[in-house]
Amino acid sequence: RPKPAALESRPPAPPASQDVPDWTLAQARAALKEATKDRDRLIDVALRFGRRTFDYVASFAVLRGGATGLEARGEGMAGEQLTQVSIPLDASSVFRTVAVTRGSYAGPLPPDALTRHYLELFGRQTPRTVFLYPVEVKGRLVAILYGDCGQRPISQRRLSDYILFCQDLPAAFQELILFRKQRVSELRAPDEMELTIDVDLPVATAPAPAPAVVAGLGWSPFFGRGATGNMGRAAALPPRAQSQEERPPPDFAPLLRRLTGPDAAQRANAMAELARSPEASARVLAQHFPGPTAWSRLPVVELPEADELGPIPGALSRLGRPAAQAVSPLLDSQDADTRYFALLTAGSLPYVELVDGVLRGLFDLEPDISSAARVAAAALKQLPRLDAALRDLRHELNSRDPLRRSLAARALGTLHDREAIEGLIPLTGGDDEMCAQAAAEALREVTRATLGLNPRQWSAWWAENRSRRRADWLVSALRHRELDVRLAAIEELSRALHDTLGYYADAPEAEREQAVRRWEAAAVEPANARRLGML
Numbered sequence: 001r002p003k004p005a006a007l008e009s010r011p012p013a014p015p016a017s018q019d020v021p022d023w024t025l026a027q028a029r030a031a032l033k034e035a036t037k038d039r040d041r042l043i044d045v046a047l048r049f050g051r052r053t054f055d056y057v058a059s060f061a062v063l064r065g066g067a068t069g070l071e072a073r074g075e076g077m078a079g080e081q082l083t084q085v086s087i088p089l090d091a092s093s094v095f096r097t098v099a100v101t102r103g104s105y106a107g108p109l110p111p112d113a114l115t116r117h118y119l120e121l122f123g124r125q126t127p128r129t130v131f132l133y134p135v136e137v138k139g140r141l142v143a144i145l146y147g148d149c150g151q152r153p154i155s156q157r158r159l160s161d162y163i164l165f166c167q168d169l170p171a172a173f174q175e176l177i178l179f180r181k182q183r184v185s186e187l188r189a190p191d192e193m194e195l196t197i198d199v200d201l202p203v204a205t206a207p208a209p210a211p212a213v214v215a216g217l218g219w220s221p222f223f224g225r226g227a228t229g230n231m232g233r234a235a236a237l238p239p240r241a242q243s244q245e246e247r248p249p250p251d252f253a254p255l256l257r258r259l260t261g262p263d264a265a266q267r268a269n270a271m272a273e274l275a276r277s278p279e280a281s282a283r284v285l286a287q288h289f290p291g292p293t294a295w296s297r298l299p300v301v302e303l304p305e306a307d308e309l310g311p312i313p314g315a316l317s318r319l320g321r322p323a324a325q326a327v328s329p330l331l332d333s334q335d336a337d338t339r340y341f342a343l344l345t346a347g348s349l350p351y352v353e354l355v356d357g358v359l360r361g362l363f364d365l366e367p368d369i370s371s372a373a374r375v376a377a378a379a380l381k382q383l384p385r386l387d388a389a390l391r392d393l394r395h396e397l398n399s400r401d402p403l404r405r406s407l408a409a410r411a412l413g414t415l416h417d418r419e420a421i422e423g424l425i426p427l428t429g430g431d432d433e434m435c436a437q438a439a440a441e442a443l444r445e446v447t448r449a450t451l452g453l454n455p456r457q458w459s460a461w462w463a464e465n466r467s468r469r470r471a472d473w474l475v476s477a478l479r480h481r482e483l484d485v486r487l488a489a490i491e492e493l494s495r496a497l498h499d500t501l502g503y504y505a506d507a508p509e510a511e512r513e514q515a516v517r518r519w520e521a522a523a524v525e526p527a528n529a530r531r532l533g534m535l
Contacts, residue, residue, distance in 0.1 A: 020051040025161045036175040047073040053158040054147035062141045064307030077123040087118045089294035090310045091262040099294040104133045129154050133166045137174045252284045259311050271315050278319040285312050286326035290341035299371040303379050306348040317348040324351035331357025340369045347376035355385040362411045374414040397423040406438035413442025429455035448477035448489050471532035478516045496531045
């Protein structure tokens with residue numbers, strides 16, 4: 001096997017250059033294109049070109065709901081000092097404004113106290129004009145650029161050029177992420193610990209329950225079929241009355257203020273204190289859920305970390321089963337925001353108490369909420385309770401309601417349910433365009449084949465491939481003509497074996513073919529059978 005490129009020794013990065021290049025916009029864009037395989041180099045290009053416009057320009061990485069200092073150029077804080085700066089994006093400031101709106105800001109310093117406080121953290125004293133630009137990739141905020149000229153006015157011509165340059169940053173970061181994703185598995189230790197998932201043993205050994213039994217548990221695709229407008233989601237459950245002994249002590253109020261306040265260190269201390277009494281803490285946090293957040297309520301395709309959703313979801317994700325029990329009623333809240341954030345939080349809590357509510361969310365009328373339910377269900381798919389409910393979810397492909405059929409199809413596609421293929425194929429040729437498209441996209445997710453709205457071709461594909469493992473379909477997809485399909489296939493395969501076997505989706509075809517042959521050989525090795533069989 002060739003030595004992974006990511007493991008090869010490379011010289012240390014050169015010291016950050018403070019030179020201000022005399023680049024035109026076209027030259028800066030060309031430099032950016034050449035830097036998309038190295039994060040430090042990409043940031044360096046963005047900062048150096050920014051120095052043409054600003055006296056000081058800094059970059060912040062967006063991680064776990066906060067903006068953490070990365071690197072800077074100009075007269076001000078940089079390097080190790082800047083990396084110690086952390087700005088919560090859910091606290092009211094200009095940083096939260098650009099994080100929520102995903103739009104740039106160029107103007108006078110806002111009058112709020114927190115903006116001034118955060119700027120002082122990295123040494124900026126009331127600049128005349130500030131500039132912030134959020135870098136977003138596939139709906140996720142990944143970085144924020146900051147610039148100012150102290151007390152001097154900013155050149156509008158140079159600012160316009162820099163904004164045009166910044167518009168190329170999302171594509172550059174996306175290419176960087178693609179490059180790093182394909183290589184990150186090669187850095188993992190072969191004996192890396194796997195995630196331990198909570199299981200409900202009685203359900204694990206029982207056969208899949210009948211629809212009526214599942215309805216008795218609080219979820220079934222058939223539950224509420226006769227009702228209008230609820231899409232199978234149960235009515236909000238009334239809050240359970242708490243006894244005097246269960247009520248949290250009164251000193252939770254200052255703890256909550258620290259947890260949701262602007263100071264990152266105080267937040268960490270508050271989370272540690274909350275963990276000492278998980279049952280009482282979970283109940284209090286659920287009462288104040290979702291709390292302050294910088295996460296925009298949009299459809300999702302990947303589960304965000306709970307910390308990205310805000311301090312209260314982040315704290316709940318650390319409290320285990322008591323948090324799952326406290327979040328469970330929130331999955332049926334009448335408030336759409338609460339349902340959305342509860343579903344995304346549930347994905348970080350692998351406990352059986354949350355499964356029924358997540359399954360109900362798959363049929364929510366709000367597209368962003370049903371998308372949140374899908375990514376949460378994918379995170380909980382190894383729980384026996386969810387696996388047992390898949391049979392009833394497949395039955396919904398025969399629903400008379402086309403919207404229910406399409407939502408069921410999207411859910412089954414996200415869950416990579418191969419047992420749903422025979423039910424999905426006829427839908428691709430149906431009269432309802434929305435349902436047909438959802439079925440085709442679900443089949444693409446499950447099979448990594450792209451046969452569109454042609455049920456005859458799908459039937460032929462299924463007749464030829466039904467006896468093969470899904471892992472074999474993914475290996476075949478490594479030869480697909482579309483980059484997105486190849487990338488999705490190698491992401492799944494490399495997660496299973498913790499290795500790419502030297503395959504890179506964007507490599508030349510001859511190099512890809514050699515790596516595909518290595519995958520074909522690895523796929524038949526008995527030692528890999530268990531891991532690949534779980535795909």
